[in-house]
Each structure stands twice: as structure tokens, then as C-alpha cells.
Amino acid sequence: MFESLSEKLNNIFRKLKGRGKLNEENIKDALKEIKFALLEADVNYKVVKDFLESVREKALGQEVMRSLTPAQQVIKIVHEEMVALMGGKCSEINLKGPIPVPIMLVGLQGSGKTTTCAKLARFLKNKKHRKPYLVPADIYRPAAIDQLKKLGDQIGVDVYLPTPNEDPLEICENAMKKAKMNGYDTLVIDTAGRLHINEKMMNELEIIKQRVRPREILLVADAMTGQDAVNIAKTFNEKLDIDGVILTKTEGDARGGAALSIKAVTKKPIKFIGVGEKIDALELFHPERMASRILGMGDILSFIEKAQEAIDKERAKELEKKLRRSEFTLEDFREQLRQIRKMGPLEEILSMIPGFGQLKQFKHLKIDEKELIRIEAAINSMTRQERLHPEIINGSRRKRIARGSGVSVQEINRLLKNYAQAKKMIKRLTKAGKAGRPFNIGGFFS
Numbered sequence: 001m002f003e004s005l006s007e008k009l010n011n012i013f014r015k016l017k018g019r020g021k022l023n024e025e026n027i028k029d030a031l032k033e034i035k036f037a038l039l040e041a042d043v044n045y046k047v048v049k050d051f052l053e054s055v056r057e058k059a060l061g062q063e064v065m066r067s068l069t070p071a072q073q074v075i076k077i078v079h080e081e082m083v084a085l086m087g088g089k090c091s092e093i094n095l096k097g098p099i100p101v102p103i104m105l106v107g108l109q110g111s112g113k114t115t116t117c118a119k120l121a122r123f124l125k126n127k128k129h130r131k132p133y134l135v136p137a138d139i140y141r142p143a144a145i146d147q148l149k150k151l152g153d154q155i156g157v158d159v160y161l162p163t164p165n166e167d168p169l170e171i172c173e174n175a176m177k178k179a180k181m182n183g184y185d186t187l188v189i190d191t192a193g194r195l196h197i198n199e200k201m202m203n204e205l206e207i208i209k210q211r212v213r214p215r216e217i218l219l220v221a222d223a224m225t226g227q228d229a230v231n232i233a234k235t236f237n238e239k240l241d242i243d244g245v246i247l248t249k250t251e252g253d254a255r256g257g258a259a260l261s262i263k264a265v266t267k268k269p270i271k272f273i274g275v276g277e278k279i280d281a282l283e284l285f286h287p288e289r290m291a292s293r294i295l296g297m298g299d300i301l302s303f304i305e306k307a308q309e310a311i312d313k314e315r316a317k318e319l320e321k322k323l324r325r326s327e328f329t330l331e332d333f334r335e336q337l338r339q340i341r342k343m344g345p346l347e348e349i350l351s352m353i354p355g356f357g358q359l360k361q362f363k364h365l366k367i368d369e370k371e372l373i374r375i376e377a378a379i380n381s382m383t384r385q386e387r388l389h390p391e392i393i394n395g396s397r398r399k400r401i402a403r404g405s406g407v408s409v410q411e412i413n414r415l416l417k418n419y420a421q422a423k424k425m426i427k428r429l430t431k432a433g434k435a436g437r438p439f440n441i442g443g444f445f446s
Contacts, residue, residue: 009037009078031052034055038260041260051081082295083287086285087269087285088287093218093244096215097215100133100176101215102172102189103186103188104191104209105120105191105219106191112248112274114148116274118151118155119279119281119282121186122279123282130185132187133160133186134158134160137190138191139162139167139171140192158184168204169204169207189214202239206239216243218244220248221246223259225258227258229258245262245270245271246270246271250273250275259273331388337375374407374411378401378405381400398416
């Protein structure tokens, strides 16, 4: 989402660092460039103005101007102000109060509201150890109820099934009664949306709010719509007094203006971001981590969290033992590859590593997600004996593996050669007494 903005800001900071000592003119020029970069990212004009004024005031202070590293001081100030702009700290969902706790999701059609309901229910079930109950209160959009039922089945969460005569308010009230009787502790209510905001929709939502009294009202907004998402958030907040925003489709080519503007305009925090189409692609929104990613500082905490979720601890321990005994096979390598792919798109994962943004400026450094698929396909085309003992793979076997996996014989040769080199390196490291770790999979076909 922030790739273009991040690249522009890093170029600006690179120029600042190259100047050594800064003067007032240098800082003003840099702030002017930052202004254009933020406006191009579709950040609200008033938000940009206030943000730059705050940065300017601190950047021109004596503490910065007399510093031995003034450029780094300016970057630090920009980072701090960006964190403050997006809310300062992670805003957790409020689940306090008598159960079942109702959580009401609102928004326009096309924002991904129904899918987000299921994602949120999965989050509550897996991360918060709740027993959620999905409530389909959208009786207007064709197949909305069926969609939520299918998603509920997918994540193992029960869904209230309304009768044909129930209206949205009755659905919510009857679902609340059923939740109390059956021990559900959280209701996730999928309300009706429209193609645009209208009075009828808002009146229905206000009635549901008054009768159900949701603990939280969360607006689902599409990051791809930029400033429209901010305006929609403002209108919903004025009518319903929302508690927060879930920003969807942030994995697309959105310029990021909504994420940087919503909190400043509505005074309500972004609580979650949707980072993909898969049912597990919902993350808590951390302003500090997001600001670090935008400024090319990486996001190690999110990287660690993703790794902990994706990597099986028992298998990791077993692999470590194998590495220590120099028994690392292609089967082990395939298992590691699968666990890495479970963490998400490779470029997104690598972008969490500090300094990776700067490496992307080198044209020869390409991140090819398809390479991982080709490597796994090649290993899958081998027999178990071949995966355990790659040294038996002769010319005819290489041709068979290449045909079966759809890659060239040359790529199979490179894979085996790089695997052999990696195994030798593991052996040297273990002999030197260093702990064995899974090796970087990049370049096995290069």
C-alpha cells in the first residue's frame, strides 16, 4: 500500500543525510518534498498541512540544528509525528461487559464487510479465545446470508440462520437470545450496506444500535477508495458515533492516504487492516509498526509474530536436531519452504526486515514468488528416496523430474548444486559449534 510513498520519503531522507550539517533552507526544501509525497499518496490536505507544521516546528529547534546527526533527528521527528497521526498506539477491540458482547460492522457495499465479519470472528476465536456467533443482518444483498454461512463453516464458527420473515432488527434480537441460550460470548453482526450512503440505511443502523447496544461499532472501509474512505468514515461517525475502522484491501495498490488521514479527520482509530483475500488475512493495526514500514525501518515485531504463527515449534526443534547431525534433506527443505509461504507474500515478509526497502532500488534484486512454487514443484516430482538421497539423481532422473515439475533440467541442476553447497555450509557451521538454523531459500534456481 505504501510502496510509492515509502520510496519517495527514503529518497528525500537520503538527500538530507548526504548534506551532513543542515540549515533552515535544507529542512524547508525537504518538508516541501514530503508535502508533495503525502499529497500524491492521497493524504487529506488539512492533515498534511497540520502534520508538516508540527514537524517543521520541531525540526527547526536548536536541539536538531546543533545535533551531530541532524538528518537522523529530522527522520526521528517525522516518524514520531507519523505515529501520532495514525493514533499513537494499537487500539484493541473492546470486549468488556455482559455476554454476549455485540460487535456491529457497518459500511458500504463492496468494502468487503461480510468477509471481514468472518475474518474478525476467526481472530476472536483463535487470538482472543472467544466463542463468536455470526449474525447475517443483511437481507437485501442476494446471497449475503449464504456467503456468511459458507465462511462460518470454513472457520468453524456458528452462524444464526434467519427465517424469511425476519427483518434486520428481529434477526439481531433473536440472534442475541439464541447466543445467550447456547453460550456464545460474542456476536459479530453483518449489517446491510448500500452502493452509497442513504437515509434509509442509516435509519436502520441507528435502530439496531439503539436496541442491540453494541459494545463496538466498526466501520469497514476500502483503502482503495482513498479520500472517499475518509469521507465515508466521517459521515458514518457523525451518524452512528463509530468506535473504530477496519481498513480493507491494504494489500492492493492503494496509495495509503486513508490510513494516514482517518484518525486525524474522525478522531477514531483504525483497529484492524485487511491484508489479503484469505480468511486469516486480518491484522491488528499498529501505528508505530506502520510508520516504521513507511519510512523503510522494517517491522521486526510483525515478522516475528507471523513466523510464530506459521512455523510448527515441534518440527522446528526436530529440524534443528537434524541440522546439528548434518541430516538436512530436501524433504526438510520443502517443509521449511511451505512454512515460509504460510507467512504470506514473500515481498510483504521481506519488507518487514529493516533496510530491505533500500535494497529494492537495485534493479538486479528481484523478488520472484513463482520461484518458490517452482522449487517446491521440483522437489514434489522427486521420489522419497531421491529427496532423502539427492546424490542418486543422475541424468535420466533429472530429465524425469524436470518433465514432471514443468521446469528445465538446468534449473534442477542449479537446485541440486545450491542444496549441496548449503548442506556443506551447515556442516561447517555445526562443526564450529554454532546453532543450526534454516537457510535462506532465495536463489536456489539462480
